[in-house]
Amino acid sequence: MERKVRVRFAPSPTGPLHIGGVRTALYNYLFAKQHGGDLIFRIEDTDSNRFVPGAEEYIIESFKWLGINFDEGVSFGGDHGPYRQSERKDIYKKYVQVLLDADKAYIAFDTPEELDAKRAEIENFQYDASTRLMMRNSLVMSKEEVDQLINDGHQYVVRIKIEPGRDVVVHDIIRGDVSINSSVLDDKVLYKSADQLPTYHLANIVDDHLMEVTHVIRGEEWLPSAPLHVLLYEAFGWQDTMPQFAHLPLLLKPVGNGKLSKRDGDKLGFPVFPLEWHDPKSGETSSGYREKGYLPEALVNFLALLGWNPGNDQEVMSLDEMVKLFDLSKCSKAGARFDYVKGIWFNHQYLLNKPAKDWTPEFDALLKTNGIESTPEKEAQVVEMMKTKVIEYVDKENNKKKRNISFVSDLWPLCKFFFVAPDSFNKDDKFIRKNWNEETAGMMRQLVDILSNVDDFTIENQKAAVDPWAEQTGLRPWNAWRVALVGAGQGPDMYELSAFLGKQETIKRINFAITSLSCE
RNA sequence: GGCGCUUUCGUCUAGCGGCUAGGACACAUGCCUCUCACGCAUGGAACACGAGUUCGAUUCUCGUAGGCGCUACCA
Numbered sequence: 001m002e003r004k005v006r007v008r009f010a011p012s013p014t015g016p017l018h019i020g021g022v023r024t025a026l027y028n029y030l031f032a033k034q035h036g037g038d039l040i041f042r043i044e045d046t047d048s049n050r051f052v053p054g055a056e057e058y059i060i061e062s063f064k065w066l067g068i069n070f071d072e073g074v075s076f077g078g079d080h081g082p083y084r085q086s087e088r089k090d091i092y093k094k095y096v097q098v099l100l101d102a103d104k105a106y107i108a109f110d111t112p113e114e115l116d117a118k119r120a121e122i123e124n125f126q127y128d129a130s131t132r133l134m135m136r137n138s139l140v141m142s143k144e145e146v147d148q149l150i151n152d153g154h155q156y157v158v159r160i161k162i163e164p165g166r167d168v169v170v171h172d173i174i175r176g177d178v179s180i181n182s183s184v185l186d187d188k189v190l191y192k193s194a195d196q197l198p199t200y201h202l203a204n205i206v207d208d209h210l211m212e213v214t215h216v217i218r219g220e221e222w223l224p225s226a227p228l229h230v231l232l233y234e235a236f237g238w239q240d241t242m243p244q245f246a247h248l249p250l251l252l253k254p255v256g257n258g259k260l261s262k263r264d265g266d267k268l269g270f271p272v273f274p275l276e277w278h279d280p281k282s283g284e285t286s287s288g289y290r291e292k293g294y295l296p297e298a299l300v301n302f303l304a305l306l307g308w309n310p311g312n313d314q315e316v317m318s319l320d321e322m323v324k325l326f327d328l329s330k331c332s333k334a335g336a337r338f339d340y341v342k343g344i345w346f347n348h349q350y351l352l353n354k355p356a357k358d359w360t361p362e363f364d365a366l367l368k369t370n371g372i373e374s375t376p377e378k379e380a381q382v383v384e385m386m387k388t389k390v391i392e393y394v395d396k397e398n399n400k401k402k403r404n405i406s407f408v409s410d411l412w413p414l415c416k417f418f419f420v421a422p423d424s425f426n427k428d429d430k431f432i433r434k435n436w437n438e439e440t441a442g443m444m445r446q447l448v449d450i451l452s453n454v455d456d457f458t459i460e461n462q463k464a465a466v467d468p469w470a471e472q473t474g475l476r477p478w479n480a481w482r483v484a485l486v487g488a489g490q491g492p493d494m495y496e497l498s499a500f501l502g503k504q505e506t507i508k509r510i511n512f513a514i515t516s517l518s519c520e
Numbered sequence: 521g522g523c524g525c526u527u528u529c530g531u532c533u534a535g536c537g538g539c540u541a542g543g544a545c546a547c548a549u550g551c552c553u554c555u556c557a558c559g560c561a562u563g564g565a566a567c568a569c570g571a572g573u574u575c576g577a578u579u580c581u582c583g584u585a586g587g588c589g590c591u592a593c594c595a
Contacts, residue, residue: 012595047594112593124522126591157593175525184523184591192593200595224524224590247525250588254531259588305544309533313543332526332533335588339531342545352558405558414556431555478554490556 003241005037007215008073008208012044013055016277016286017062018262019338020219020251023303027248028217029068030304030326040211041073043084046203048195053280062274066296067319080211085203092198095206095236096158096191104235105190107156108137109149126186129164155193160201160232162187168227173215173246174331180227188228201225205232208243216243217328220335221259223247246328249307250335260338270340274299293362293407294343298350302343306336316349348406362408370412372419414490418500421509422487425516431489432517435479441518444484447477448510457503459495466495484513 009025011017017025032039041063043056060075072078082088099105108127110118114136119125132139137159138146150156164183171177190202198206208216226245233242251260254268264272266287276288289299300319310317310325317325351359405411425432450469454461470477481494485506491497498506 010595014595044595050594108593115593124591126522155593159593172525178524180524186591189593194593197593199593204595219589220525221589221595227524249526252588257587306532311534313534315532315544334526336533337531339545342532345545435555476554480554482555486555488556492555494554 003212003214005032005035005215006040006211006213007032007037007217008040008042008211008213009070010040010042010044010204010207011059012047012050013052013059014047014050015052015055015262015279016273016275017059018260018272019274019289019303020260022062022066022068022274022299023251023306024217024219024248025063025068026066026300026303027308027326027328027331030323031215031217031328032071033323034326037214038071039069040078040080040213041070041076041083042207042211043074043086044200044203045084045086046192046195046197046200048086048197058275058277065290066274066300068300085207086197088203088207089197091210092191092203092206096198096202099160099190099235100158102235103161105158105160106132106138106187107146107150108132108135108159108187108189109154109156110136111155127159128162128186129183132159132161132187157189157193158191159187160190160228160235162228162231168230170223170226170230170245172223172226173244173328175223175247175333178223178226182227182231185228185231188225201228201232205229205236205238209233209236209238209241212241213243215246217246217248220247220250246331249332251306252335252337254338254340259335270343293409294347295350295354298347299343301350302346306338307332316346316353344406351405351408359408363411366409366412367419370416370419417486417488417491417497421505421512422484425483425487425513427517429488431479432483432487435489436483436513436517440480441514443475443477444480444510444514446475447481448507448514451498451503451507451510454503457499457506459493459499462495462498480513481510483517484510 007028009021009028011021029039031037041060045051045056056074063070070076072080073083096105100107110127115127118131118135122131125131127135139161141149162182162185164181166182167179168182168185169177169179188201189199191198197203207213226247230242233239252258253260253264260272262272266272271287271289271292273286273288274290276291277286278284279286290296297318301315301317301322304322304326305315308326308331309315311327311330314325405414427433446469447466450465451457451462454465466477469475478494479489481498482489482491485491485494485497485501501509
């Protein structure tokens with residue numbers, strides 16, 4: 001019988017969601033949607049020590065921003081709840097007992113201190129078939145002894161009883177069959193005494209079973225414990241409905257060694273979190289892709305291609321396209337270095353393909369941060385008009401202004417001169433040095449005369465007045481003109497810019513340049 | 521140390537026994553041009569190594585080396 005595809009993303013609320021987690025969730029999403037299945041959001045908060053307030057809300061908000069939607073789970077509803085593991089204590093207790101009754105697990109009284117002592121005493125100590133009979137557990141004690149200790153309030157854990165000497169095979173969709181001998185596995189703790197909660201291993205298997213999960217798509221760091229999980233499914237007698245596994249390659253640091261981790265924060269020069277995060281304990285703030293000006297679609301697209309590709313040359317694609325093209329079995333096996341420079345390129349692509357009118361909110365903020373909002377009301381109207389013009393201008397096909405921007409914020413240095421006249425000129429600037437010499441002031445004075453006589457200050461009228469003069473005299477006024485209006489070697493066509501600024505402002509700026517650049 | 525995974529340009533990758541080893545990012549150069557640049561064009565740049573299997577290996581097998589992960593009463 002074909003089961004409906006059900007996958008889950010199950011983060012631990014120990015802090016902000018990091019970019020590798022985003023990719024794991026994304027792959028789960030793509031897989032679920034492609035098969036018409038469900039994506040479940042489960043919170044694995046079985047480590048009470050590492051719980052961080054606000055993390056859960058942060059994760060939910062992140063996915064909302066990213067456009068990755070869940071079908072059920074914490075905050076999304078569904079009839080397989082509760083979806084927060086801390087609310088499922090009774091369920092785990094019941095299943096731990098099942099294992100105990102079936103002699104698949106046992107009770108151990110060894111304290112953390114005793115275990116540390118053992119580890120110090122014996123090199124490479126491992127709690128397993130070869131050592132468990134020398135430890136303090138229900139395998140070496142009578143039932144009465146065990147009950148007595150429990151009644152006396154001694155703390156205990158429940159460990160899985162791994163039978164040694166057999167090969168456990170994990171079938172992985174990405175890696176094929178991975179075989180490991182059970183003798184190298186240890187009797188992992190399934191139920192902790194410290195907080196009366198199960199460990200990841202037990203909770204994970206019980207929940208995936210009860211939530212009818214069909215495919216477990218998670219990071220490669222889980223591969224070593226996958227055999228344990230297979231053994232647990234067997235111990236429960238659930239092997240027929242055991243999910244299929246897929247272990248994703250890890251995201252690595254762009255330089256240096258190791259995987260990308262939360263602790264990398266901003267140290268590497270780019271965010272590792274989707275949204276800005278304020279740590280409630282340390283008070284530190286970590287930057288986020290959203291706040292950096294990334295478009296969620298761009299980030300998602302970039303991330304999707306780290307470890308998977310459709311097998312052709314297509315790189316820019318929407319979430320819907322990815323759903324169609326995604327193929328778990330075509331994921332790469334080796335870890336991928338996180339090259340955020342390519343992420344910038346993706347943002348550039350998405351920004352360019354977005355109509356400039358959609359940039360308005362970000363552009364507004366940009367002007368604000370640059371003090372444009374503080375202008376008096378009348379001036380504000382002008383700014384509004386200019387802003388609209390800039391955006392129209394930016395949106396024009398083949399327009400130079402549209403280029404060289406990966407983020408809306410890149411726009412400011414490129415369009416600053418629309419709003420603010422140059423207040424000084426850097427004489428060491430290569431462009432200025434090259435285009436402003438002793439004769440330039442004279443040429444600019446002539447230009448001012450000519451422009452003063454243009455009544456309707458349109459591009460065409462300016463051209464009609466300036467071009468013949470330039471041709472007759474052989475003068476080339478444009479670069480110096482640019483120096484005056486922009487203060488640098490950038491910007492649009494001079495006629496266009498002048499028309500935009502208006503006759504008065506244009507002449508004012510040229511005159512200012514003449515005095516500033518020629519008096520010395 | 522033990523166990524497992526992995527290895528194509530600097531980076532992300534295509535390739536699934538026979539290819540001038542393809543694309544993208546980044547880099548360099550050129551074109552365009554009143555500037556910066558977008559775009560376009562061009563260029564440099566890779567099959568870790570050693571055995572085997574085979575008529576033939578980037579591709580299959582085994583070693584070696586490198587990388588990565590796990591090795592907690594964390595997930």
